[in-house]
Amino acid sequence: MSVAPTVSRDRLWDTLMEMGKIGALSNGGCNRAALGSEDCRGRDQFIRWCRDAGCQVTLDAVGNIYARRRGRNATRPSVATGSHLDTQPHGGKFDGIYGVLAGLEVVRSLNDAEVETDAPIDVVCWTNEEGVRFSPPLAGSLAFAGLVDVGTVHNARTLDGTTVAEDLRSGGFLGTELPGSRALDCFIETHIEQGPILEARNKTIGVVTHIVGIRWSIVTVTGLDSHAGTTPMDKRRDALLGAAAMITTLNQIARNQDEFARLTVGKLQITPNSGATIPGQAVFVCDLRHPDAAILHSLEQRMHAAMRAIASEQGLQISIERSIDIAPLRFSQDLIDTIRSTANELGYSNMDMLSGAGHDAMNVARVAPTAMIFVPCKNGLSHNEAESATPDDLAAGAHTLMHALLARAQSKSRQ
């Protein structure tokens, strides 16, 4: 595709590969925990590139980086894009990073084509999306949306024992701008899908319409520690046996619901976890996701009831605590339509889809029209060093992003 202005596939790729050298791991991935030394190097690199591209770089009080390409009308709210540069401990080269560097590529391409926009364009790097080194995850976008206080972020303690405020100061990322004080015309985040759907359906662009709702239940099943050799099978109160039946049943309930339901038990700890002792306790986390709030709630209630029934059958005690409750989010219809029609005009195969993962965009959506563009990633793999995407698909996403941003930035009807 080469609808003008276009983006440079190879420059975008080379920039991604250059960033991938910072915190590089042996199997092709990256480890840049937010505000740790490698993330700071990545942020410094990003800021240099943005300044080289003529952008004005501003930091806010939680270290979010805004690189502004000026518009004709300095009073208009900015048309914004971006994502995050921090990674999981064994993360890939694309999750988050792509969304930031696609924004940079848009700026560079507009410069090359000498396109002047009416509204300014901001490329944003949100602080600590992954939450590996400190909590909360998504801290930068949460603060921008007013969902967490600057003080809370500043006082958060990192894995290295520092506070976030100390790290921001020592890294040179402590800005004076109040997060959220900057008006945004819109925010479009590009991201690898982190799932297998685009690849399976052979589509280049995912037009993200929703982010699913997420509920976590922390389930504690209590039986009785007893001796593996001396306790008859029918006298046992085996917490793991109960948990096993629950895990099987929960998966069944999710599969029987519809194609959008997701249920995962990813965290499980049994006690005392000794080969010759029947486990007296099992604690596990149920991660339940659905784009429809009513179905999400009904699924959760059915799952809780099913677990209670199994506990009762097996003579086990159970307690269930809801620890995360994020409502499903529908993105801006206007932006969704813009992205879809842009992809069509540019000739990229595309489909509407959900995001099953949380993203900074879901927080920004509280304060500005927001949407997301997904591109395929190999085998749907993410949070993994083997995370992979093709230069062509990445360029297609950036190209779509550029024209969607232009549609907003050149429009005279807004503001």
Added chain:
Amino acid sequence: MSVAPTVSRDRLWDTLMEMGKIGALSNGGCNRAALGSEDCRGRDQFIRWCRDAGCQVTLDAVGNIYARRRGRNATRPSVATGSHLDTQPHGGKFDGIYGVLAGLEVVRSLNDAEVETDAPIDVVCWTNEEGVRFSPPLAGSLAFAGLVDVGTVHNARTLDGTTVAEDLRSGGFLGTELPGSRALDCFIETHIEQGPILEARNKTIGVVTHIVGIRWSIVTVTGLDSHAGTTPMDKRRDALLGAAAMITTLNQIARNQDEFARLTVGKLQITPNSGATIPGQAVFVCDLRHPDAAILHSLEQRMHAAMRAIASEQGLQISIERSIDIAPLRFSQDLIDTIRSTANELGYSNMDMLSGAGHDAMNVARVAPTAMIFVPCKNGLSHNEAESATPDDLAAGAHTLMHALLARAQSKSRQ
């Protein structure tokens, strides 16, 4: 019961309670890890009590303690009893300790009644039955039976970083006698049942006929780490979901076999064990027990096949490694008959039963006629601070032990 000579119920109980003060925990239990400071205090106390009772105390090269009450015929092999004084980290006051102190009570009672036996009687404290602080567990009886070298035990590294040889020397427990060089006429170990059967059937004495065979399989199920939100249910390779189905099926197979089969998954670790990631790996230990070697083998093979079938159905890889293989053991028929007829003569309700747990007796059985006497423990609970047994039941066990030992020690027909 008071068939003469009898034992002192209260003295036995008081001695148990006195020993229970050493390494006492806040919830009524004890922590005396083998050759740690508390275990050394317990061993010193036991030796003082034995010397006060007129015994000659000898140590062997792995720290097994032999307290001998002399017989008329010093050349006869000793009629032996005993167990271990070391405990689990949150152990009770009875597991092991009872078997040692019941032997001491027999000596004291024979002294009181001025009974002279023909054969000497040895009360033995085997070193490190529990294996908490160093390996192998059952070290003392393994060395006695020639199943492990003295050097191997001496070189074993403890949790405190010392070697066992250093601990034996510093504690004053490094004897010169070669383990196993002492001839035993027989060995009878008394022990709390550690299971619920005697209590449920309202019997006082368990005449232990077998120790079950034990096989451990270490099972590694491998799927693929992937994102909980973005991976459709039908595209997952969830190692925990596979393990859950296996755990359920393994339990079913054991229950369907017979009342003697025991299957426990007590140890399980999933990776990466993160709430929002589908687990790519689950490693668990299957502890399988049965008193019949052929059935044990057939059960194991059926379980392995069932797990492979589940892995295949779910698109998971599986590897299964057998890590422990202990053959079932039948105790000495002669001793079994002696214990049963002794219990009957003394008027104690009794039943033949299996031991589902391993004990020092199973090693000693390799080199001398051996059997065990069980007494009830409350709710079958053991390896737990709440471990409990009644003074009456404990005295009944010691009384039965005394008369069974006397039957051997007074017999002129032996040796």
